[in-house]
Amino acid sequence: MKERFVLIDxxxxxxxxxxxxxxxxxxxxxxxxxxxxxxxxxxxxxxxxLVSGFGLALSSGNKEISYLDFLxxxxxxxxxxxxxxxxxxxxxxxxxxxxxxxxxxxxxxxxFFYKMFDNDITISYGxxxxxxxxxxxxxxxxxxxxxxxxxxxxxxxxFIGFIISILWSIFVFLMEKSDLRTWNxxxxxxxxxxxxxxxxxRWKDKSFLNRKFNYLYLLIFTGAxxxxxxxxxxxxxxxxxxxxxxPALVGYTGLAVLxxxxxxxxxxxxxxxxxxxxxxxxxxHVLVITTGLYVIDSLKLSVPLSAVLFMCFILCYVFAxxxxxxxxxxxxxxEKRNK
Numbered sequence: 001m002k003e004r005f006v007l008i009d010x011x012x013x014x015x016x017x018x019x020x021x022x023x024x025x026x027x028x029x030x031x032x033x034x035x036x037x038x039x040x041x042x043x044x045x046x047x048x049x050l051v052s053g054f055g056l057a058l059s060s061g062n063k064e065i066s067y068l069d070f071l072x073x074x075x076x077x078x079x080x081x082x083x084x085x086x087x088x089x090x091x092x093x094x095x096x097x098x099x100x101x102x103x104x105x106x107x108x109x110x111x112f113f114y115k116m117f118d119n120d121i122t123i124s125y126g127x128x129x130x131x132x133x134x135x136x137x138x139x140x141x142x143x144x145x146x147x148x149x150x151x152x153x154x155x156x157x158x159f160i161g162f163i164i165s166i167l168w169s170i171f172v173f174l175m176e177k178s179d180l181r182t183w184n185x186x187x188x189x190x191x192x193x194x195x196x197x198x199x200x201x202r203w204k205d206k207s208f209l210n211r212k213f214n215y216l217y218l219l220i221f222t223g224a225x226x227x228x229x230x231x232x233x234x235x236x237x238x239x240x241x242x243x244x245x246x247p248a249l250v251g252y253t254g255l256a257v258l259x260x261x262x263x264x265x266x267x268x269x270x271x272x273x274x275x276x277x278x279x280x281x282x283x284x285h286v287l288v289i290t291t292g293l294y295v296i297d298s299l300k301l302s303v304p305l306s307a308v309l310f311m312c313f314i315l316c317y318v319f320a321x322x323x324x325x326x327x328x329x330x331x332x333x334x335e336k337r338n339k
Contacts, residue, residue: 005209007260010268012051013275014256015044020285020316023128024309027293036233043229043248045131047256049190050249052135053197060146062202067143074139076334078279081327082132085283086110089125098290099125119182126286130185137187138194145198154199161195164188169243178241193249218258225251274317280327281320288316 022041030038086107093102106124109115115122116133123130149157168188177183187194200206228247232240260268274281292312296303 005206006272007209007257008051008054009275010260010271011047011253011256011275012278013271013273014259015047015051015252016278016282017271017274018042018044018252019128020281020313023286024289024313027289027305027309033234039233040229040248040252043252046190046193046245046249047253048131049135049138050193050197050200050253052138053194054201055197056142057146057149057198057201062150064150065143065146070143071139074142075136076331078132078135078139080330081279081283081323082129083111084327085287086125086129089287092287092291093125096291096294098287098294117182119180122181126290128282128286130181131282134185134187134190138190141187145195149195149198149202154202158192158196158199161192165190165192165245169245173239190245193245213257213261215258215261218254218261222251222254222258225249225254227251277317277320277324280324281316284319284323285316288312288319 018041022038022044025038025041029035089099090102090107092098101121101124103121103124106115106121109118109121110125110129113133113136115124116137122133148160165188168186168191172178172183172186172189175183225247229244229251232244232247236244260271289309289312292308292315296308
């Protein structure tokens with residue numbers, strides 16, 4: 001049975017929640033520096049890559065895995081929920097202008113994943129969908145990374161991940177491609193945090209995941225990460241944004257752990273619930289928000305933007321819960337049929 005760690009589930013829910021909030025806040029006209037500060041919510045994707053690497057390595061154990069079997073299982077869990085949302089979005093675009101460039105080329109780019117190489121369509125049908133391309137890239141190399149992890153010490157495995165990501169960042173910068181999603185979100189950019197998560201899954205002593213951290217050390221750790229991230233984001237320009245992944249992960253994850261350590265029951269329960277529907281929420285929230293704003297605008301209703309977006313936020317959770325249960329029913333049906 002796969003071992004469960006409450007903190008990992010909490011981090012998953014927390015990261016998706018802040019990403020949703022970040023996307024909602026982008027609809028507001030905010031004064032400086034808040035217009036840039038909200039991007040901190042989007043850094044949850046770094047934590048999500050970390051916990052993804054952790055979860056995959058933990059579930060695989062110390063054994064080798066079949067490449068094709070692994071890809072089939074992961075593609076089933078990722079591709080089916082994803083492509084259903086793309087089909088729904090494309091279908092709605094036949095009647096409403098919800099997204100830019102709702103072309104057949106863009107649609108099949110999602111179906112066959114050539115969108116990961118075409119910057120013009122990589123975020124069609126929802127700007128959050130770039131993540132799917134990146135996680136699929138990780139799935140394609142994960143069995144090879146697992147073999148490497150089984151053969152070398154964890155510290156060297158982490159070091160290799162850091163070197164790969166740094167070299168890729170330098171390459172993207174020198175090629176002047178740092179503002180293009182297909183380049184700055186290629187999986188090599190996030191390799192270090194994914195491989196760090198994998199290495200953490202192999203640590204014999206994982207008690208740190210089930211205990212409270214020293215508040216003083218946690219505050220220092222978090223504060224250093226946040227201040228470095230803020231400096232690079234506000235003063236570092238294009239270079240700072242490209243190389244701020246490490247302080248972003250440190251500050252963001254430290255803040256999440258600090259909130260977790262407070263042990264406020266309804267807060268922790270909320271983020272744990274969010275973690276259970278995290279993938280469905282990630283996939284569906286942009287479609288819900290975009291559709292809600294379109295409906296209000298079409299009906300010419302005089303409703304404050306804040307009220308509309310708050311209602312959209314609630315609906316995101318409702319639809320994500322339904323969608324997650326629907327996908328689980330599909331998986332259960334397939335498992336019964338394959339027995």
